[in-house]
Amino acid sequence: MITLHGFAASNYYNLVKHVLLYKQLPFQENLVYAGSEALLAVSPVGKVPAITTAEGLNLSESSVICDFLEETYPEIRLYPQDNGERAVVRQIMKIAELYFELPCRRFIPYVFSGTDAPESLKAEVRQVLTRGITALNHLCKFTPWVAGNDFTMADIYVYYVNQIVIKFGSSQLDWDVLADIPGMKAWNDSMGESEIAQQIAADRDANMPEFIEKVTALINAK
Ligand SMILES: N[C@@H](CCC(=O)N[C@@H](CS)C(=O)NCC(=O)O)C(=O)O
Structure with a gap:
């Protein structure tokens, strides 16, 4: 197993x-x-x-x-059989990770320590997110799924990337990033309604207090 x-x-x-x-x-x-x-x-x-x-x-x-x-x-x-279509799905996943997930992740220590990130970091993150928004606007279809008619790995990937964007990026930058991609917010909400997403969210919430305790101990030890 x-x-x-x-x-x-x-x-x-x-x-x-x-x-x-x-x-x-x-x-x-x-x-x-x-x-x-x-x-x-x-x-x-x-x-x-x-x-x-x-x-x-x-x-x-x-x-x-x-x-x-x-x-x-x-x-x-979870991937299309056609090589080109599969590459497009992976392209969306990669861009979401590089231009959405990773920049917003830089705010995590500030959010957990209850401090505001420096303006220089915010400016850098804003710049990367702006490129990500342009790219995802170009690539995401939401008809009804991210890459088109079929549910793919990109739907799962982008949904969990967005959780970091919302929790850390939007909160630190005071910017509703997902709203800049028409269709993204409605699709994201519908993803959250699936039985699997709800089960995972319940498990996440149950683990959160212990996780926060661990992160806080790490921050305090520095
Ligand atoms: N590139 C890795 C990133 C995974 C990652 O950043 N995981 C976080 C938890 S959400 C982690 O383990 N962080 C601990 C650390 O950075 O040392 C992947 O795609 O799996």
């Missing part, structure tokens, strides 16, 4: 968990936090998530895990 390592407060953990649930794959969860030896044993850079495959292989990096799951368990598909 597959083991998913990490913690439910992590959006990256949750996007892989969403893929596992969507593909109806049996898996067990192993609660480990960043910075632990247990995580380093399965994730070379010590980041969440990692999986141990049914064959005992340890894998980290969410997009790599997503590709592995699709290639190994293609019965319930």
Whole structure:
């Protein structure tokens, strides 16, 4: 059976968990936090998530895990069969990660320590987000799914990226980033209504107090 390592407060953990649930794959969860030896044993850079495959292989990096799951368990598909269409789906995922997720992630320490990020950082993040908005406006279709008629890995990926944008980016910048992509907010809300997303959100909320305790201890130790 597959083991998913990490913690439910992590959006990256949750996007892989969403893929596992969507593909109806049996898996067990192993609660480990960043910075632990247990995580380093399965994730070379010590980041969440990692999986141990049914064959005992340890894998980290969410997009790599997503590709592995699709290639190994293609019965319930999340990528188009056509090479070009599949590349477009991956392009959306990559752009969402590079231009939405990663810049907004830079605000996490400020939000958790209850401080305001420096203006210079806010300006940098605004600039990257602006490029992301232009790109996603160009690529996202919402007809009704992100890449067009079919539900794909990009729907799952962008949904969990958006959680970081909303929680950290929009709050620090006082900017409703998703509103700048017509169709994004309605699609995001509809994604949140699925049974899988709701189950994952409930697990995330249950883990949040313990996660906050860990992060606060780390910040105070610095
Ligand atoms: N590139 C990694 C990023 C994963 C990541 O940043 N995970 C966070 C939790 S949401 C983490 O483990 N942070 C701990 C750290 O940066 O040391 C992926 O795609 O899986």
